[in-house]
Amino acid sequence: DAGITQSPRHKVTETGTPVTLRCHQTENHRYMYWYRQDPGHGLRLIHYSYGVKDTDKGEVSDGYSVSRSKTEDFLLTLESATSSQTSVYFCAISESAPLNEQFFGPGTRLTVL
Amino acid sequence: GDSVTQMEGPVTLSEEAFLTINCTYTATGYPSLFWYVQYPGEGLQLLLKATKADDKGSNKGFEATYRKETTSFHLEKGSVQVSDSAVYFCALSSLGAGNMLTFGGGTRLMVKP
Numbered sequence: 001d002a003g004i005t006q007s008p009r010h011k012v013t014e015t016g017t018p019v020t021l022r023c024h025q026t027e028n029h030r031y032m033y034w035y036r037q038d039p040g041h042g043l044r045l046i047h048y049s050y051g052v053k054d055t056d057k058g059e060v061s062d063g064y065s066v067s068r069s070k071t072e073d074f075l076l077t078l079e080s081a082t083s084s085q086t087s088v089y090f091c092a093i094s095e096s097a098p099l100n101e102q103f104f105g106p107g108t109r110l111t112v113l
Numbered sequence: 114g115d116s117v118t119q120m121e122g123p124v125t126l127s128e129e130a131f132l133t134i135n136c137t138y139t140a141t142g143y144p145s146l147f148w149y150v151q152y153p154g155e156g157l158q159l160l161l162k163a164t165k166a167d168d169k170g171s172n173k174g175f176e177a178t179y180r181k182e183t184t185s186f187h188l189e190k191g192s193v194q195v196s197d198s199a200v201y202f203c204a205l206s207s208l209g210a211g212n213m214l215t216f217g218g219g220t221r222l223m224v225k226p
Binding site for chain 2 (some may be wrong): 058106
């Protein structure tokens, strides 16, 4: 199994509070991704990174920001959480070559009350 | 843009039945195609992949053939087991920024003894 961990695994927070989710990899893969999974929508890309300090937006980036200061860590921040951001968040990694498969972390279940 | 369409579930089968989960795609160029599986409470795992037309991906008794003429990548298994109960996602990856995956909505499979 690819070495990907996510923390926390579960979090309950209140509307308006900031939240940061962490993804950590031990594979030295170049690409890292944040997805959210919601019933009826499959997985949707929030942000991705193609190197240290290099990030770009995905399909559903509004309300989220990311940072990657080291190859192994990719942080997802909800500046002011809303109930619509209640979801399961998955991190994924991929090697440099194009069209390679992605490997997924175990997920973080976030509930915003 | 790229898109993936899967048959809606849930699909309910008896053990040892034949499984087909349909997947069709729309993409520019020549994407790679993937099937991922998600067991309850876990992240996604790569099940199989195909990188060019007429390639057949196979793993754990599952197989899928990349059909460019029908833009399809249907998942099949000759004899399902209770342990195959999971959600299955079809996905594609096209050349371009970020090596991103586009997912279908997922199909839940339930196998009864």
